Amino acid sequence: MSQVYADRRARLRARCAASGPAAALVSRPANVRYLTGACPPGAVLLLGAGTGAGTGTGTGTATDAGTDVLLCPRTPTGDPVEGRADESLRLTVLPPSAADPAVTAAELARKAGADTLAVEERHLSVTRYRAIGDAAPQLRLADLGTAVEQERLVKDEEEITCLRIAAEITDQALGELLESILVGRTERHLALELERRLVDHGADGPAFPTSVATGPHSGRGRHRPSDRRVEEGDFLSVCLGANYRGYRCEIGRTFVIGTTPADWQIELYDLVFAAQRAAREALTPGAAYSDVDRAARQILDAAGYGDGLAPSLGHGVGLEIEEDPQLSPSAMGKLDACVPVTVEPGVHLPGRGGVRIDDTLVVRQEADGGPELLTITTKELLAL
Amino acid sequence: MSQVYADRRARLRARCAASGPAAALVSRPANVRYLTGACPPGAVLLLGAGTGAGTGTGTGTATDAGTDVLLCPRTPTGDPVEGRADESLRLTVLPPSAADPAVTAAELARKAGADTLAVEERHLSVTRYRAIGDAAPQLRLADLGTAVEQERLVKDEEEITCLRIAAEITDQALGELLESILVGRTERHLALELERRLVDHGADGPAFPTSVATGPHSGRGRHRPSDRRVEEGDFLSVCLGANYRGYRCEIGRTFVIGTTPADWQIELYDLVFAAQRAAREALTPGAAYSDVDRAARQILDAAGYGDGLAPSLGHGVGLEIEEDPQLSPSAMGKLDACVPVTVEPGVHLPGRGGVRIDDTLVVRQEADGGPELLTITTKELLAL
Numbered sequence: 047m048s049q050v051y052a053d054r055r056a057r058l059r060a061r062c063a064a065s066g067p068a069a070a071l072v073s074r075p076a077n078v079r080y081l082t083g084a085c086p087p088g089a090v091l092l093l094g095a096g097t098g099a100g101t102g103t104g105t106g107t108a109t110d111a112g113t114d115v116l117l118c119p120r121t122p123t124g125d126p127v128e129g130r131a132d133e134s135l136r137l138t139v140l141p142p143s144a145a146d147p148a149v150t151a152a153e154l155a156r157k158a159g160a161d162t163l164a165v166e167e168r169h170l171s172v173t174r175y176r177a178i179g180d181a182a183p184q185l186r187l188a189d190l191g192t193a194v195e196q197e198r199l200v201k202d203e204e205e206i207t208c209l210r211i212a213a214e215i216t217d218q219a220l221g222e223l224l225e226s227i228l229v230g231r232t233e234r235h236l237a238l239e240l241e242r243r244l245v246d247h248g249a250d251g252p253a254f255p256t257s258v259a260t261g262p263h264s265g266r267g268r269h270r271p272s273d274r275r276v277e278e279g280d281f282l283s284v285c286l287g288a289n290y291r292g293y294r295c296e297i298g299r300t301f302v303i304g305t306t307p308a309d310w311q312i313e314l315y316d317l318v319f320a321a322q323r324a325a326r327e328a329l330t331p332g333a334a335y336s337d338v339d340r341a342a343r344q345i346l347d348a349a350g351y352g353d354g355l356a357p358s359l360g361h362g363v364g365l366e367i368e369e370d371p372q373l374s375p376s377a378m379g380k381l382d383a384c385v386p387v388t389v390e391p392g393v394h395l396p397g398r399g400g401v402r403i404d405d406t407l408v409v410r411q412e413a414d415g416g417p418e419l420l421t422i423t424t425k426e427l428l429a430l
Numbered sequence: 431m432s433q434v435y436a437d438r439r440a441r442l443r444a445r446c447a448a449s450g451p452a453a454a455l456v457s458r459p460a461n462v463r464y465l466t467g468a469c470p471p472g473a474v475l476l477l478g479a480g481t482g483a484g485t486g487t488g489t490g491t492a493t494d495a496g497t498d499v500l501l502c503p504r505t506p507t508g509d510p511v512e513g514r515a516d517e518s519l520r521l522t523v524l525p526p527s528a529a530d531p532a533v534t535a536a537e538l539a540r541k542a543g544a545d546t547l548a549v550e551e552r553h554l555s556v557t558r559y560r561a562i563g564d565a566a567p568q569l570r571l572a573d574l575g576t577a578v579e580q581e582r583l584v585k586d587e588e589e590i591t592c593l594r595i596a597a598e599i600t601d602q603a604l605g606e607l608l609e610s611i612l613v614g615r616t617e618r619h620l621a622l623e624l625e626r627r628l629v630d631h632g633a634d635g636p637a638f639p640t641s642v643a644t645g646p647h648s649g650r651g652r653h654r655p656s657d658r659r660v661e662e663g664d665f666l667s668v669c670l671g672a673n674y675r676g677y678r679c680e681i682g683r684t685f686v687i688g689t690t691p692a693d694w695q696i697e698l699y700d701l702v703f704a705a706q707r708a709a710r711e712a713l714t715p716g717a718a719y720s721d722v723d724r725a726a727r728q729i730l731d732a733a734g735y736g737d738g739l740a741p742s743l744g745h746g747v748g749l750e751i752e753e754d755p756q757l758s759p760s761a762m763g764k765l766d767a768c769v770p771v772t773v774e775p776g777v778h779l780p781g782r783g784g785v786r787i788d789d790t791l792v793v794r795q796e797a798d799g800g801p802e803l804l805t806i807t808t809k810e811l812l813a814l
Contacts, residue, residue: 120741142741143760167556172549172573175556189556238626245618357504357526376527 050204051083052134054197055114059094061193062164069094069160070190071151071178074169076365077194079292082116082135089118092151094160115154117147148174149181156182164190192370199362199370200384206408208293209363209386212253213406213420215288216297219243220423228430229278229303233258233271236284244288253287253294254367264300265392265400267356278304281311281399282430283392287367287406294367296388297421298404302429314393315427318401321345321391322425325359325373329387329409329417335377342391343375351393360388363406385409386420434588435467436518438581439498443478445577446548453478453544454574455535455562458553460749461578463676466500466519473502476535478544499538501531529565532558536566548574576754583746583754584768590792592677593747593770596637597790597804599672600681603627604807612814613662613687617642617655620668628672637671637678638751648684649776649784651740662688665695665783666814667776671751671790678751680772681805682788686813695785698777699811702785705729705775706809709743709757713771713793713801719761726775727759735777744772747790769793770804 058081062070072078072091079085081093092115115136140147148170155163163182165175167189179187201209219240228236237256244252259269264281276282285298300318302311325342339359346355358374363386371379373387381387387409392402403425408418442465446454456462456475463469465477476499499520524531532554539547547566549559551573563571585593603624612620621640628636643653648665660666669682684702686695709726723743730739742758747770755763757771765771771793776786787809792802 165556167560170556172551172554172556172559176551234629235626238622238629242619242622242626245622 048083048135050202051081055081055093055134058193058197061197062094062190068162069155069158070164070193071148071155071166072190072194073148073166073174074194076292076369077166077198078116080194080198080365084116086118088147089116090147090151091116092154113158115151117151117154119144119147145181146174146177149177152178152182152185156185160185162186162188164188164193166190166194168192195370198364200382201364201386201408202384205293205364206384206386208291209295209406209408210420212249212288212290212293212295213297213422215244215247215249215290216286216295217421217423218247219249219288220284220286220297220299223284224301224428224430228276228282230275232273232275233260233263233269234273236276237271237286240284240286244286247288249288249290250292251289253289253296253363257283257285257298259283259399260303262397262399265394265402267390267392267402276303279308280304281401283400283402285402285404292365294363294365295386295406295420296363296367296390296404297406297423298390298392298402299423299425300401300403300427302427305429307427307429310398312427314395315401317346317349317351318391318393318403319425319427322389322403322405325389325391326405326407326417326419329381329389329407331381331383331409331411333381335371335373335379335381336375338381338387338389339373339375339377342389346391346393354394356392360390360404362387381409383409383411383414432467432519434586435465439465439477439518442577442581445581446478446574452546453539453542454548454577455532455539455550456574456578457532457550457558458578460676460753461550461582462500463749464578464582468500470502472531473500474531474535475500476538497542499535501535501538503528503531530558530561533561533565536562536569540566540569544569546570546572548572548577550574550578552576579754582748584766585748585770585792586768589677589748590768590770592675593679593790593792594804596633596672596674596677596679597681597806599628599631599633599674600670600679601805601807602631603633603672604668604670604681604683607668608685608812608814612660612666614659616657616659617644617647617653618657620660621655621670624668624670628670631672633672633674634676635673637673637680637747641667641669643667643783644687646781646783649778649786651774651776651786660687663692664688665785667784667786669786669788676749678747678749679770679790679804680747680751680774680788681790681807682774682776682786683807683809684785684787684811686811689813691811691813694782696811698779699785701730701733701735702775702777702787703809703811706773706787706789709773709775710789710791710801710803713765713773713791715765715767715793715795717765719755719757719763719765720759722765722771722773723757723759723761726773730775730777738778740776744774744788746771765793767793767795767798 070093075085163185236258241252261280264283280303283300287296321342328338328341360373362369390404394400406420454477459469620642625636645664648667664687667684671680705726712722712725744757746753774788778784790804
């Protein structure tokens with residue numbers, strides 16, 4: 047298992063070496079986890095400049111085994127550090143008195159002979175950046191940019207397995223809720239109930255705060271559950287997902303409460319469903335991100351709902367619930383196989399409510415059966 | 431109500447003006463909330479350079495009403511923005527196509543005639559900082575430092591009321607759990623149950639991830655609940671807190687499962703209890719942070735547990751669960767009245783478990799009755 051992480055680090059070191067910098071400092075938690083399998087709170091990863099002290103610039107070929115260091119602060123509450131180390135990764139737990147682990151990492155890189163350190167400028171605060179510069183003024187600081195995020199984009203089969211399990215858990219939790227009595231219960235309680243069921247079925251926790259939206263709230267993305275109770279005739283939209291071994295998926299469904307949906311509810315549902323299906327069908331390797339977005343957007347636009355739409359139709363998922371790519375009109379780039387994304391169009395009519403339908407799918411080649419739907423709960427309009 | 435926020439902003443503008451900078455950009459969410467009463471995701475607050483375009487440097491006297499702007503991105507999911515605006519605060523919702531609100535704020539500051547912009551270097555990423563510099567190269571960027579955090583340190587009575595209600599909710603949730611059957615249930619389930627009860631009693635949510643630690647896990651700070659089940663003879667330590675209107679408190683208690691605690695359990699409990707009481711009694715206005723820490727630490731140290739202790743005995747609470755001051759050996763500063771802090775010593779014996787006792791209290795003058803205990807659940811060693 048640890049070989050996976052060693053390989054990922056080797057790829058990143060090679061990538062860094064190609065563009066110059068000798069050592070890299072990874073501080074974004076999901077990136078640290080991706081590269082080491084663990085991320086104790088506050089830990090940072092120093093790549094390519096660990097134990098090779100004085101031997102050169104650590105240009106990061108695969109032979110530089112043992113040159114990565116995971117630096118963990120002893121947490122303020124004295125918890126033991128959970129971290130995985132192997133022959134190619136050294137684990138260093140810093141004493142409570144130590145400065146920022148990023149500063150220690152920079153000093154280590156300098157001592158190991160690196161002359162350049164690439165840091166994650168998108169994640170590092172100005173204060174930490176300055177502290178690194180002050181502690182190791184001889185180091186030239188470069189920007190690692192989104193190098194790790196780009197490595198994370200295409201998932202391997204183990205990662206997809208985690209996402210698949212996360213989706214199974216999510217479907218189970220949602221399925222159980224649908225069998226219970228809903229009228230009279232508050233959005234807040236239903237959301238908590240769903241989160242409890244996620245954990246019951248083996249999730250490490252919810253992938254993001256569960257959203258339950260009733261009546262006039264329905265159809266809004268990431269609605270924060272309120273004390274409004276479910277009523278007869280309501281649209282009910284829920285959005286939830288499990289976190290399984292760090293991997294996060296997402297499902298969103300809209301139901302009608304009562305026996306017979308109103309005509310406007312059926313029409314709106316059919317429309318959003320058609321838009322969502324069009325976008326799902328557009329998920330092929332090579333498709334432009336913006337084309338997937340357009341497949342759904344043009345249907346909703348033609349029906350007169352263009353103005354109120356969310357700026358993006360969906361997004362990548364993985365170790366974070368919202369990662370690259372963004373499926374939006376202005377996004378540049380094309381889908382690859384094995385990229386998991388959400389497809390989540392929605393229409394919300396102020397004062398009346400609305401519909402959102404949200405799936406997590408993995409882009410697959412046509413020959414492999416096309417897009418793999420992970421969240422399989424029915425998308426029929428159920429009356430509950 | 432909005433006058434409270436206007437006054438806070440006026441104080442901060444005065445503070446900034448005293449040290450030079452003409453406008454200030456607040457991006458840390460808890461700070462934005464403190465100064466406006468709301469914090470839509472991604473919002474930033476521009477102080478002292480809003481509508482006074484061209485009229486000068488906006489040096490921020492209290493007469494500069496209407497010169498603050500809360501800039502909110504339209505969220506990717508199309509949610510409506512929840513923000514409060516009044517005559518002294520303008521709310522600007524940016525279109526989905528807009529750049530970072532911090533960049534827009536910098537451009538606005540420049541247009542309004544500011545020559546200096548103080549930013550929160552501890553919070554702002556290097557990338558955002560550079561984008562601000564690129565967008566408004568004529569602006570001199572300064573560091574706002576922890577100016578807002580320092581304003582937040584001493585709480586007003588409305589804030590303390592929120593904390594008191596948060597503590598009441600927390601005590602209720604914990605009290606109910608103690609009446610239920612615990613043996614055989616997992617840490618994870620008990621934690622979820624506690625969080626559900628917090629919401630039942632009116633919390634907006636948990637103040638932080640609820641910790642439930644049984645047997646060998648007990649006594650560890652911020653232990654992440656596992657699938658271990660409660661057993662007869664276990665120590666059970668729980669740590670939870672409610673978030674009420676943004677204000678967060680914390681309680682930690684340790685219990686024994688079964689009828690009769692073992693001798694070592696009673697001894698360890700009495701010791702931690704004595705240490706916690708000593709620190710609580712040391713909470714007086716004017717007491718050095720480090721002296722409060724020492725009051726507890728020396729007792730545990732004398733008993734031979736000095737090495738394994740957490741680096742800090744407690745911390746401030748408010749809009750964040752961990753804020754200034756830190757009660758630690760190296761902390762510089764003295765307590766003021768109306769500062770709420772936690773007092774949470776613990777001893778964990780590897781393989782056996784341990785004890786943590788954690789209260790939230792407000793520092794008060796002796797004449798006002800001394801420290802006000804917010805979390806009133808009994809600290810007797812209960813056998814459950």
